[in-house]
Amino acid sequence: MEKALAYALEKRERFLADLIELLKIQSVSADPQRDAEVRRSAQWTADFLAKIGMDNAAVLETGGHPAVYADWLHAPGKPTILIYGHHDVQPEDPIDKWTTPPFDPVISDGYIRGRGTSDDKAQYMTHLFALEALLKTNGTLPCNIKVFIEGEEEGGKGMTHDFVRDNAKMLACDAVAISDTSWMSPTRPSIVYALRGIAYFEINVQGPDRDLHSGVYGGMVQNPLNAVGKLIASFQDADGNILVEGLYDDVVKLTAEERAEFASVQEPEDEIAADLKVPQLWGEAGYTAVERNWGRPSFDVHGIWGGFTGEGSKTVIAAEGGFKISFRLVANQEPEKIAKLVAAHVEKHCPPGVTATTTYLHGGTPVMVPADSAFIQAAADAFEQTFGKRPALVREGASIPITAVFQEALHAPAILVGYGLNEDNIHSPDEKFKVDHFYGGIDCNLRLYEAFAKVKV
Numbered sequence: 001m002e003k004a005l006a007y008a009l010e011k012r013e014r015f016l017a018d019l020i021e022l023l024k025i026q027s028v029s030a031d032p033q034r035d036a037e038v039r040r041s042a043q044w045t046a047d048f049l050a051k052i053g054m055d056n057a058a059v060l061e062t063g064g065h066p067a068v069y070a071d072w073l074h075a076p077g078k079p080t081i082l083i084y085g086h087h088d089v090q091p092e093d094p095i096d097k098w099t100t101p102p103f104d105p106v107i108s109d110g111y112i113r114g115r116g117t118s119d120d121k122a123q124y125m126t127h128l129f130a131l132e133a134l135l136k137t138n139g140t141l142p143c144n145i146k147v148f149i150e151g152e153e154e155g156g157k158g159m160t161h162d163f164v165r166d167n168a169k170m171l172a173c174d175a176v177a178i179s180d181t182s183w184m185s186p187t188r189p190s191i192v193y194a195l196r197g198i199a200y201f202e203i204n205v206q207g208p209d210r211d212l213h214s215g216v217y218g219g220m221v222q223n224p225l226n227a228v229g230k231l232i233a234s235f236q237d238a239d240g241n242i243l244v245e246g247l248y249d250d251v252v253k254l255t256a257e258e259r260a261e262f263a264s265v266q267e268p269e270d271e272i273a274a275d276l277k278v279p280q281l282w283g284e285a286g287y288t289a290v291e292r293n294w295g296r297p298s299f300d301v302h303g304i305w306g307g308f309t310g311e312g313s314k315t316v317i318a319a320e321g322g323f324k325i326s327f328r329l330v331a332n333q334e335p336e337k338i339a340k341l342v343a344a345h346v347e348k349h350c351p352p353g354v355t356a357t358t359t360y361l362h363g364g365t366p367v368m369v370p371a372d373s374a375f376i377q378a379a380a381d382a383f384e385q386t387f388g389k390r391p392a393l394v395r396e397g398a399s400i401p402i403t404a405v406f407q408e409a410l411h412a413p414a415i416l417v418g419y420g421l422n423e424d425n426i427h428s429p430d431e432k433f434k435v436d437h438f439y440g441g442i443d444c445n446l447r448l449y450e451a452f453a454k455v456k457v
């Protein structure tokens, strides 16, 4: 352990240089033009795992973007930990909002800056460098380790979920360690025990078979873009309640204990509002911001298109328009069931004179990890030793869809030991990751594996 920590300290510059190499690969899974780049980041990761002495390092074909696997299983009687991360990244647009180039990483003011730093390349690499430090100094690991790094968490065809179900034996483990989440704040290290799920849709509205003059035809037809507005408005009332019939049916109500616990860890609402430069926070009436974010479903419009958006004015009735929406889900909502309810809602609320089609794009089931899992307590010990503070046990409003698949197919708890911060700008221009969290993450992982090794399985 001491030797591995010393090794990690000595190799800091080289670790950073390796990471920068990986960050330069434009592994944008949502962009078919860059499929080869996603494959290149998989290959880079597999090569790295082979180089540090992991066994069976390989790029795996999933039918979608490739994943990476490696293992080291020479600790009989000890737990087996599956380390998960994703080597794909979000698109970089809008490119002109970046201060430094997204795929030419820069180190400045204590941050590594570039697309995929916090989400998730620097985060999963904290594990791979920790494994290197152990293998190069001790030649062994304290517990059995499998590494599984997927290539389509952020987009693509989403075939990796089926791959996990089909290869449950290869991935069998006692716990899954995931570094792909954030802390409550820079001074509040956090371990996440619940993630929300998601159901994502595209809705297309079709009117007349051609664009029309809005004077010649205005008042005679349903304008598809007016219909888009009416449809969007039909999803939520002024108090923030979602109006899709049956959507709340499976929602597990927050208990008084949970609400008290959330209140004890949340950031003050006026501080969040001030940070976001909004006049006030908003959401479902009767719940605090943190309750809404962690324990209630939410509805968001992601994009609206159609008609004339150029300079000046054009009196047109566009033939068609559309929008993208998603619902964040909580236990025990199921995305497939929500998909049926949403399709029925659109059918019922589509204004007369146009047709609307609903496409369910993808979904993820919400995740809840038993907070008393021995692996969570072990992880909390490693965090405390590394960062000097007992971590807060928190929930997360965002989603990592494969986590529910792991829990279901592998029957293993997901331990969400992330090192990101809300200020990291993930999915946005100027994504970054604290250099201190990169090094701290490596040290913490060394302690994490040792703490996991002590868990009786």
Ligand code: BES
Pocket: 119, 120, 153, 154, 155, 180, 181, 182, 198, 364, 396, 398, 399, 400, 401, 426
């Ligand atoms: N790593 C994020 C999820 C996340 C973000 C967890 C911040 C904790 C804090 C993950 O890569 C992500 O972006 N998930 C998507 C899933 C979606 C594409 C299905 C999300 O939550 O929008």
Ligand code: MN
Pocket: 086, 119, 120, 153, 180
């Ligand atoms: Mn991620």
Ligand code: MN
Pocket: 090, 119, 154, 426, 427
């Ligand atoms: Mn992401």
